[in-house]
Amino acid sequence: MNFDDTPAEAAFRAEARAWLDANAPANAAELLRNSDLSDLVAESKVWQGKKAAAGYACLRWPTEYGGGGRAPIDEAIWRQEEGPLTKLGAVFGIGQGMCGPTVMHWASEEVRRERLPKLASGEEIWCQLFSEPSAGSDVAALRTRAEQAKDGSGDWIINGQKIWTSGAHYCDWGLLLARTDPTAPKHKGLTMFYVDMKSAGIEARPIRQANGQSEFNEVYFTDVRLPDSQRLGPVGSGWKVSVTTLMNERMAIGARIVTGFPEMVEFLRHFETVDGPALADRAVRSRLAAMAARDSGIRFTSLRAQSSISRGEEPGPENSVGKLAAGAFKQEMLMFALDLQGQAGALVDPAEAPGAGSIQAQLMTVPAMRIAGGTDEILRNIIAERVLGLPLEPRVDKDMPFNQIPVSGRGG
CATH class of the missing domain: 2.40.110.10 (Butyryl-CoA Dehydrogenase, subunit A, domain 2)
Structure with missing residues (x-):
């Protein structure tokens, strides 16, 4: 697996970087500090509309549906260059990553041309x-x-x-x-x-x-x-249609896995423990080195999936493996940072808590990462059954009429 850009990829990366430098919102830093996506809808629509007008929205979608008509690797490059600004596209993540591909596969051509361009441009959210x-x-x-x-x-x-x-x-x-x-x-x-x-x-x-x-x-x-x-x-045939959605969900989540490790390094660089700077402690540095290794494994697993897609191959188990590993890793990493804070870890007010309470806020959010898009348990089953070839989990109700399946409080 070679992660070096080809000449064409390098040219697109430079093009993307130049456009982003010229068009990024002037108040981007202020917007990105807002952790509630509901408060970013208006700004997100403006940013998505600007990208769409320049041909950088939904890069893998056909142009007739509002996309960029580009190769999958170009979308990966764009995401890397957009960096933290990808947060402004988070409100469109489900629609563009999961709903859109399902509509593209199953809807009539009339519906595709009516609905998909509005989703790509940010006019509509799904x-x-x-x-x-x-x-x-x-x-x-x-x-x-x-x-x-x-x-x-x-x-x-x-x-x-x-x-x-x-x-x-x-x-x-x-x-x-x-x-x-x-x-x-x-x-x-x-x-x-x-x-x-x-x-x-x-x-x-x-x-x-x-x-x-x-x-x-x-x-x-x-x-x-x-x-x-x-x-x-x-x-x-709803289950068959839903499989299209769920496959794209795993691809979308796997492609944008963010562990938060760079932010953790930045936090530790400035954090003072009772014994002095956190990074002056050899035990902290040792733990940070172990985190760096796990973060690299998760990132390169995601890149492996993107590399497969860029070659026109079907995505393998990498996205399921990456999501499973990333959720647990991020939770463990945040718990370590919280433990370092001692009693100050109980503070949640950004004006008083170390690091403006970012560790506490993320720690309250990360359990959702281990549920949304497939719980840890579901992902373990997928990896066990479809990757390792282990026996299928018993499903006694698989062929039973739904209205005859016993439920608590009704029929035993």
Whole structure:
């Protein structure tokens, strides 16, 4: 694996760097200090629109759908050069990384040309409506219902609840996975739709998180009416469509894995323990060296996946491995920094806490990193079954009609 740029890649890197230097927001440092994405929506749309106008939005997408029509490696180079400014694109991450590719694969050409350019340019933001309170990590166990209207219109009526939906309170559209046939086995009775989040009967309720932010939501559907034209794929093929979304989710997450190690080095460079500068302590330096090795392993694993894509190959297990390793590593790294602070680690006020409380804020957020996009347990199963070839986990309800699966409080 060679990480050196080819002449063409080096030229694109220089082009990207020059454009970013000339167009980065003047108040970028101030914007990036804001950790709540909900407060960055307006600025993010401006930045995305500017990139789109210059041809740097969704670089791998075809130009007819608002993309740059470039090679996958160009997108990786762009992300490297954009650096911290990628945070301004975070509100579009789910839409452009997961929803967009699903629409591109399953929607009609008319829908693609109508919806995708608005997503690429930042005019619209999308969310992913999969998880439910009763389903946990088993997406196929969802209970949100989609039933055809009895008036013969062919429309669908949606009732149910989703949870942990990132950005639902500011999103314009969402991918919705719902159950259309409760008599079929759980993976075969699902259908995928896309839905206008401003539709009558949809209510998004932000969830107050431990870090004080409200990035996630509960979303309620009460007699929401959808035209059949907003269905993606055949009726009953929702699981197959969702696999497209989930594959792109792993690719998107793997491509933007950020461990926070450079920020940790910067924190330790300025932090004073009771015994003096943190980096003057040999034990701290030894721990930092071990962190550097793990960070390099995670970064190069991600680059290996990007290198495979650039050669036109299907992505392997690298993204699942990288995400699993990165979540645990970041949590351990932050706990180490918090322990170094001693009693000051209990402070959360940025005006009083060391490092403006950045360690405390990240530590409250990082558990979500180990859940979103596949829990640690799910990723271990994927790696065990699909990479190591270990026996499949027993699934006794796989072929059982969904409405006959016993649940707590109903049928034993």
